[in-house]
Amino acid sequence: MNDLNEAVELLWGKLEGWGADIVLMLPNLFVALVLLILTFYLAGFVRRSLERVIRRFSHSAALNNLVLTLLYIGMLLIGFFFVLTVLNLDKVVISLLAGVGIIGLALGFAFQDIAANFISGVIIAVQKPFGVGDNIETNDYFGTIERISLRTIDIRQVTGELVRLPNKMVFENPLTNFSVYGTRRIDLEVGISYAEDLERVQQVVIEALEDVKNRVKTRNIEVMYDEFGDSSINFKARFWVTYSRQVDYVGAKSDAIIRIKKAFDENDILIPFPIRTLDFGIKGGEKLNEQLDAITASIKEGKRLGNNGQ
Known part of the structure; x- marks a missing residue:
């Protein structure tokens, strides 16, 4: 019976301590909540504003969406780290940053071919050496471009077959554009x-x-x-x-x-x-x-x- 009373008293003491901490943290929680709401609002506002500007310089919908999405996610992450700092969770922030770095390095090694195709697609979208509807010949394939994405280029050959070439192959090998x-x-x-x-x-x-x-x-x-x-x-x-x-x-x-x-x-x-x-x-x-x-x-x-x- 004495052991049970001691356990209850210990638990009650912990709850009282947590309650006191919560009361002390109420101002910080309020500030963190306001900061989180402002982060979502500001990220959305910046994304909508930049969307009109980016369209003037780039006509690639895939590239525009990629840039805007990365910017939006980056602003949310920055705001999230500020929220954790306000809540005095600095150690959690450091752990998260370290974890993101390790995960990014591992994914880079695991998906290096996908990353190479992705980067090649971004460069092709920026330089625009060809467009949808052009007749090209590359990697022993000749036909009309039907679709350009950030990972592949779809070529419809003159005999009707659809060929999907990874962007890395197109970017690294000679290409003849007959429609320039x-x-x-x-x-x-x-x-x-x-x-x-x-x-x-x-x-x-x-x-x-x-x-x-x-x-x-x-x-x-x-x-x-x-x-x-x-x-x-x-x-x-x-x-x-x-x-x-x-x-x-x-x-x-x-x-x-x-x-x-x-x-x-x-x-x-x-x-x-x-x-x-x-x-x-x-x-x-x-x-x-x-x-x-x-x-x-x-x-x-x-x-x-x-x-x-x-």
Whole structure:
């Protein structure tokens, strides 16, 4: 019974001590509560105010939301640490800061690839080397950009497949953007007979390509001879076309081939077939028909001997 009384007295003493501490802490609790409310209000106000400003400098919704969210969370954490300080919980603040540092270091090692993609996405969003709708080629993939996020870039290939490339791969490897200037040059290789008048062929090709589909009229058509081939003299017909989709390029190239073929037919210009020489291993000046006659006679003789043997 004495032990029970002592336990009750000890518990009552603890409760009285806690009650006295709470009474002493009431002003600090009130200040901490007011400070916490002000923190939420101020963080929300700053976020709404900066949102209008950031939109003027960045058109990336993902990047804008990221910056505003990090700023909002940072202001809440600062206010929370002030609240703990007002409540005389300095040791808790130090422990929390140490814990945040350790957790951040561990997460950095565990998710370094994700972090690399994330940082690459931020840099891409700031530099804006390409945008949604551009035709690009990177990492052996060619297609139209459908979506840009802070982690991946979605590319719709010309054959219909959707490829999601991590931002790190796009950022670290060469990239060709075909949509930057809105134009693209077509280099068309053609071969003609050695018997043709080269200057006349040049004029015929230039006239044939004048009205090719999507051609940029302000740029000249170029017909440049570049080599003596095995059975033809080869040249390149070069001209520029407007470009927004891949079909603009392949359509203009197809139209140019049709026009050149028609122009050559109308002007009797020959596109020669490749010449091949077949070597049958005949020696001593013997003719091919003599060799064939000898082989045929040998076969007939063999059949005759076989029939006599029967």
